[in-house]
Amino acid sequence: MFFWQKTKKNAPQPRGLDDLNPSLEINLHWLKADILASDETIVYRRFKTSGAKARDCVLVYADNMVKHEFLSQFVLRPMMQSSPPKHLRGEELIRYLSANVIESDGSELVARYGEIGDKIMNGVAVLLVDGCPLGIAVDAKGWPKRAVTEPPSESVVRGPRTGFSEDLGVNISLVRLKLSSPNFKTRFLYVGTQTKTKVAILYLDNVTSLDLVEEVARRIDAIEIDAVLDSGYIQEMIRDAPYSPFPTIGHTERPDVAAAKILEGRVAVLVDGSPFALTVPYLLVEAFQVNEDYYNQWMVGSFHRLIRYISYFITTSTPAIYIALISYHPQLIPTNLVVSISASRKNVPFPGIVEVILMGLVFEILREGGVRLPRPIGQAISIVGAIVLGEAAVSASLVSAPMIIVVGVTGVAGFVNPALNDIAVLIRLLFVFLAAGLGLYGYVFGTIAIVLLLSSMESFGVPYLSTMTTIRPQDIKDTVVRVPWWQMRLRPRYLATKDRQRLQRRTGSKGP
Amino acid sequence: MRRGFPRLLSLLLVTALLTGCWDHIEIEALEFAFGLGVDQVEPDYVVVVEMVKTSGGGQQAEVEPLVLATKGKSVSAAGRSLSNPAGLRAFWPHAYVFLMSEQVAREGIVPAVENIVRSRYIRSTVWVFITKDCTAEEVFKSKPPAANSVSEHLNAIALMQETISGFIPLQVWQLSQAFAAEGIAAILPTVKLVHEQGDLVPIVEGTAVFKGDRMVGWLDGHESDILCLLKGIIQRCYFVIDTKVGENEFFPITYELVGNRVEIKPQDKDGKLSVSIALDLHFSVEEMGRAPYSFRDEAFARSVQAQLATAFTHWIREFLSKTQQEYNADILGFGQLVRRKEPQVWRRLGENWDVHFRDLPVDLEVKCKVTMAGLSSEPLRVRE
Incomplete structure (x- = not known):
């Protein structure tokens, strides 16, 4: 009936679970015809051992996924020079070669076609010997890797410059360098029916609640998806409150941030191929915390944090309050200002709400354009956008001059909190519509709705607003302000369930 | 719950949206x-x-x-x-x-x-x-x-x-x-x-x-200043007064009022109502012009203060006669004071306050003091 049903009927049985055949030629045939068929990057290197009874061997690997010098020097040369005893055959021969000839730290025996395919795809070379139903997998991973560089999305003035790269092993070691303790644990999971992407769960045994670790593992295990190309896939699949715009899982590109979160009792999830580590649980306060707060002097850090809170208020509320004031409550604006706003709006054809949405749209377009374009062009775009469009729009009486200020301030303040900037756009829009319909009254309703939403949310069992709504002194020490390190004696109550002690005793130069 | 929710929501919306008045x-x-x-x-x-x-x-x-x-x-x-x-x-x-x-x-x-x-x-x-x-x-x-x-x-x-x-x-x-x-x-x-x-x-x-x-x-403006003075409202008024310096020389000297204390008291003596006003005024000298005298000279300072007291007594008397006799309007609130301090008297006179106010005797005591002389207590001397 349908063509795929026909093809399915005639398809050969998959060989993945079959054991290897003692005959090298048959093994090669199946590899070429089935397991690794139609893949021209696979290299089959034939050679023979020396000695009286030379054995036929084949080294199979994927081109550019392995270290060629390593294979030549530590696999091919010793094999060619070796002369295994005549009486050895089959499994014994393979064990002899693995134990006495191959000079590699990572080698294991493989018995199935499917295993060989997986290994080769992951940069492992497989050695097959005629007469043996086993192969030797030699770890020679050597694909091109990006160097450890400063993360572009989270640059700091003061603080470590290392950022995660795409390699899972490297990333784990970067975190381990920060937390070199036997209590630092990692657990591997594999996600993706096609990609079998390796996912690592990182935590501190003596701090983190094991229930949390189990919950994270359970959620990741439950994912059934064909491919995981970035940690964003996992982030969306395991998050709480999936219909809420607020993030309930944090992500960072910095090993120091990941280590700090783990130290507070969180769990970090690293995904192979993604330079972004996920951290759970994620609370709203974290969106306003930046690693530099902790590296700078505490007063400076606290001030910057306050600026972030104020900026978020500005970026979400300015247009709404402006609309409410000019359309409903002109009596609340100082007289001089109200006259000049009125004058500047005299010939503008649109009501305030249309102006806000129009200019907000233009701003978002410019931003998106600037982000996607190569950096030099992006800068040009933003300058053209800011100066030319703004000026022209005002002199053409399309928008009023105060609106340019409102939109500009709103946009710039949004960049202060990158973690919440995308949501800020949505909140802003909601507030603007409410303010346009009901004035300040509507704006207040919107705020109440957002607070209700936030207080109903949870992230991995932890209330989303915890530490923001508490009055316990230890819990609010790292919220709106960042108190000095010698004051933060305990880890957050909601996260670290085992060992809450952060400072062992009263230390520091001026501990009270 | 499922059925109640829409009702609850509509109730909430109605109470929230149909209250108050505002307009777009x-x-x-x-x-x-x-x-x-x-x-x-x-x-x-x-x-x-x-x-x-x-x-x-x-x-x-x-x-x-x-x-x-x-x-x-x-x-x-x-x-x-x-x-x-x-x-x-x-x-x-x-x-x-x-x-x-x-x-x-x-x-x-x-x-x-x-x-x-x-x-x-x-x-x-x-x-x-x-x-x-x-x-x-x-x-x-x-x-x-x-x-x-x-x-x-x-x-x-x-x-x-x-x-x-x-x-x-x-x-x-x-x-x-x-x-x-x-x-x-x-x-x-x-x-x-x-x-x-x-x-x-x-x-x-x-x-x-x-x-x-x-x-x-x-x-007028000057009378309004006197009114402020008597009401105890602090205003930094300037008063330019031709001050007698030495024998018979007069110089216009500008005084700024820097502090005033007023005490107005109604007195009921043997059924005869009167009001006493005690004024304590502090001045600073703003401008002396050509007046050659130094405020370090105590005799001069005393003379100036006496002259100020005389001038203010005169002005206040004029002001009082204008309000009492000419306008017959109790803008200083003598009646209010009587009502508060001497309720019995007010009960007796309140009805015809206008008549009583017109001829109300007022005792006046004005004390003036020059407390500041700017940055220099000496006059500006020019070589002849």
Whole structure:
């Protein structure tokens, strides 16, 4: 009936679970015809051992996924020079070669076609010997890797410059360098029916609640998806409150941030191929915390944090309050200002709400354009956008001059909190519509709705607003302000369930 | 729960949205009224409005004042005729001043101010003035040198009251209190026009004296300063007094009032009521001109203080006779004091207070002291 049903009927049985055949030629045939068929990057290197009874061997690997010098020097040369005893055959021969000839730290025996395919795809070379139903997998991973560089999305003035790269092993070691303790644990999971992407769960045994670790593992295990190309896939699949715009899982590109979160009792999830580590649980306060707060002097850090809170208020509320004031409550604006706003709006054809949405749209377009374009062009775009469009729009009486200020301030303040900037756009829009319909009254309703939403949310069992709504002194020490390190004696109550002690005793130069 | 939820939601929305009153109006559709004046009450109200006309848009926004006079059966009815035929939507919450002409004030201000006190659009912080020798319309059409509009100009002056003196400003919220209080007559500041380089410029100077809600007379700027002094209002007034220096030489010396303490006490002696006023005034010398004397000379300082006391006693006597005999308006609130301190006497005399007030004996004791002489106690000496 349908063509795929026909093809399915005639398809050969998959060989993945079959054991290897003692005959090298048959093994090669199946590899070429089935397991690794139609893949021209696979290299089959034939050679023979020396000695009286030379054995036929084949080294199979994927081109550019392995270290060629390593294979030549530590696999091919010793094999060619070796002369295994005549009486050895089959499994014994393979064990002899693995134990006495191959000079590699990572080698294991493989018995199935499917295993060989997986290994080769992951940069492992497989050695097959005629007469043996086993192969030797030699770890020679050597694909091109990006160097450890400063993360572009989270640059700091003061603080470590290392950022995660795409390699899972490297990333784990970067975190381990920060937390070199036997209590630092990692657990591997594999996600993706096609990609079998390796996912690592990182935590501190003596701090983190094991229930949390189990919950994270359970959620990741439950994912059934064909491919995981970035940690964003996992982030969306395991998050709480999936219909809420607020993030309930944090992500960072910095090993120091990941280590700090783990130290507070969180769990970090690293995904192979993604330079972004996920951290759970994620609370709203974290969106306003930046690693530099902790590296700078505490007063400076606290001030910057306050600026972030104020900026978020500005970026979400300015247009709404402006609309409410000019359309409903002109009596609340100082007289001089109200006259000049009125004058500047005299010939503008649109009501305030249309102006806000129009200019907000233009701003978002410019931003998106600037982000996607190569950096030099992006800068040009933003300058053209800011100066030319703004000026022209005002002199053409399309928008009023105060609106340019409102939109500009709103946009710039949004960049202060990158973690919440995308949501800020949505909140802003909601507030603007409410303010346009009901004035300040509507704006207040919107705020109440957002607070209700936030207080109903949870992230991995932890209330989303915890530490923001508490009055316990230890819990609010790292919220709106960042108190000095010698004051933060305990880890957050909601996260670290085992060992809450952060400072062992009263230390520091001026501990009270 | 499932069935109850929509009902609960609609109930919430209804209670939230159908309360209060507010209206959507775009800001550019409004014309901001800055000043309101009432020039005539009988037979028709003549109401003058100063608003600012905004025009332009884009980067060349312009603001200019616009004065319109309308007629109507009441203040609010006249105000309405701004919309039709004038075609303007006046917005009142930003108004600064409310003016009444002398004619309105003499006929009684209640019909003119009732609407202002009641209105929910006009703020209670609006300044109230009486125009002297001119109408409100003339004042609004005059040309202030610095401000965009007359209302802003008057507002700026009213705010500087402490340093410029010569009047006692009053806002709408104080009106009812000022006119309703027993035993004290109301006063309102006055606005008049002066010629200044070819332009008519409105200034705030002097006081209109009321009896009930009808105006009975004027006080000029100097008399208003004396009034402030006696009311204990701190104003940094300047007094230029021809001071006798040495034998028979007089020099105008400028004194600034820097502190005053007033004590007014009613006394009831053998059924005879009198009021005693004790004044303790502190001055600083602002300008001595050519007067050659040093304030280190104690005799001179004493003589100056004595002369000040004499001058002030004279002025206050004049002021009292004007209010008692000429206007017969108890603007200092002697009646109020009697009522508070000597209730029995008030019960006896309150009915005919006007008559008793006219001939009320006042004991006056003025003490003056020069406490500061600026940065130099010596006169500026010039080599002959």
